[in-house]
Amino acid sequence: MHTHMTTTPFGRRPMSLGQIASQMTAKAMPETAVVNKWETFKNIREARDQLGATDRSLAILNALLSFHRETQLSAEGTLVVWPSNEQLSARANGMPATTLRRHLAVLVECGLIIRRDSPNGKRYARKGRGGHIEQAYGFDLAPIVARAEEFEYLAEAVQAEKRALKVAKERLTLLRRDTLKMIDTGIDESVPGNWGRVQQQYQDIIARLPRTAPRMLVEEICDELQDLHDEVRDILESFIKTQNPDGNESHSGRHIQNSNTESLPESEYGFREKNEAGGSAGENDNVKSLPKRDLPFGIVLDACPNLQEWAAGGEIRHWRDFLATAEVLRPMLGISPSAWLEAKQAMGERHAAITLAAMNQRSEKINNAGGYLRSLTEKAQAGKFSTWPMIMALLNAELNASKIANTTGAKPRSEDQSRQYAVSDALLKSLERPKR
Template sequence: MQTYISTTPFGRRTMTLGQIASQATARAMPEEAIANKWHVFQHIREARELLGATDRSLAILNALLSFHRETELAATGELIVWPSNEQLIARANGISPATLRRHLAILVECGLIIRRDSPNGKRFARRSRAGEIEQAYGFDLSPIVARAAEFRDMAEAVQLEKKAFRAARERLTLLRRDIIKMIDAGIEEGVPGNWGKVLQSYQTVISRLPRTASRQLIEDICVDLHGLHSEIHDALETFAKTQNISANESHFERHIQNSKPDSISESKQSSRNKKEASGSVAEIDNVRSLPKRDLPLSIVLDACPNVRDVAQTGEIRHWRDFLAAAELIRTMLGVSPSAWAEAGEAMGEVQAAIALAAIYQRADQINTAGGYLRSLTDKAREGKFSTWPMVMALLRARLDASKPRQMPENTRSESGSGLEVSGSLLKSLRKRKL
């Protein structure tokens, strides 16, 4: 008896070119082709994103494969299974009939199975008197055998892509960590350089990174970060070598100076006489009388709260965030790059940023921010400038403007602004005001 193999689906389901291509691939597979259905299913599961399959559709495919008794599927064997919807639902963890139909269609569109529908759409098999299957209507598993090598290659490609993606993310994490810590080291150690601009460049690169990024985008960002990393590392390494050379030279000079102790005292006395003659000794002593420790970041932010509005992240937790905000303030105030570079060279990067933040806080009272910064830079070169008085004056102005109500002696706070000042600092401010 001659049998006919259907090529079109039953009912309103339409035929697509993809289905025709899947059927052609199944017909073209060699007769000796054989595949382990569970090994192929593992490859399909790994490559499901490339195939367009979903988790639910793979659960249904797993159920379909379980209806075939053999583990090794051969091209010459019977590859059609005909389970009912009730049986499929039971083996697919109890999904709804509508979900079953939708995901069966996905398996067909992905070319993982082929529909072999009967004239009335029912699934069944017709057997001979000897018990052999003469005609079966259901789902053809031929693509599992015909495309086994293709699925394996796709799974390997996915694994390689995952490995490359993981390596790219690791590289990105290491570069970000190294750059941030090297910038912190440069700021803390007083390494010459425009660290505010470096931070702004870093933030510009990182801002291109979305929450979920492709491997290509991550690698492109890594290339930009690697260039920035090399520049920062070279600057720190050069400064470290310079410091070592200076330390060796100063050690050698101390031996020479110790051989002529009189010349040292004479030099100091002469220098002191010149300062007294010029009338600058009072100003220098006034600067020296200020605290020797650096200004805490919290006090600077209390004195210059407007800086927080400029920060790109909306908050300032470290000095590097403060320097990045200062770089933005420079452009907003119209301070030239040369004036900013000279201020950083004379005062130090952090002190110049504090001075600029103080200028920004009083922007309505200063006509030319660049000129004012240059005057402060000239004073800093002569040793007559410190950021302590500027910050203390701003704090005192905020305290005077707030008019705090009576509170315990050890603490005063500014209503609504969150400004808290210790008793000792408050006494210091009052003393300077008097």
């Protein structure tokens, strides 16, 4: 006697292409396929969001699996179970009939089970001679066997995503702690810097973090916090180096301060004879100990506020504006195109522009800007020049001006009153040490 394997649902339930695809997958599974139903169910539960299943639908699937007597599901055996709604409801913790039907439909749509409805919609099995089941109508568990490898792969991917999210959250916690404590240290020790801007930047980054954030957003915020963390750390480390003349004798601020000599023609050789920049080659050997990271844009602007006077519109918003303003400033300082080109080739365009901005900030102490730039270019070519100490020296000069203003009651040199700094006793002692 021939039996027909039903492929469409009973009654008014519609047929979908997804249901046909599930049936095709089940039909194509190898005849030797065997899986442990509870291990596979564990993988399904882990990957339920990717499959579109719900917690209640998985409770029903768990109940359906319990109606299959064997722990191993085999393609060679019968994979159809036929419990009534009452039996299913009892094993699904008393789930109401309407809820039961709704979540059975979810399992079908997810491709986890296939409906094998009888002509009248009832679930039952017909047995032949010897008690062998000839035809069963109910729910076919074949997709669980056919898609077992897919479920295992999805479960591993979910676990990997959870681990990555955990690592990202740990990194976020550490970055938040380190950055905040370093900012507090900079403020407490009166390290030169625009700490108000740094604090606001930190708050802006953290404000983008929702209560429950996906991994991609957490990693994006971590990257931004890492940049801010590195910036703050560089400020603190560079400030420590500038307070230790023996450890960092390449203090470019001293070059600027000692360059108030007689005006010389912009001759490279004549300038080297006078050594307007000051400092021997030995004094610059410690440049390797300075930070390898580029100077943060905000720190450079804090150290060289006078550059904004030459900017188009009176505002410098990013490095592109900074470089364009340096090109405008160069002829104003009397620097020849050839000296400027050599500086950019030796230092790089950005560091050459930073050097020019620093020279402009202390222009009253430099009589021959072109010769001074050529001297720094030579040092850069020899790998004995860095813009880090130059910028930190300017920030220190602002700190000293604020200290004098606090002592005498006079106004600081800077007109920007928001850039005044408090000075700790320990910092004053370190600044008052004589330089060699």
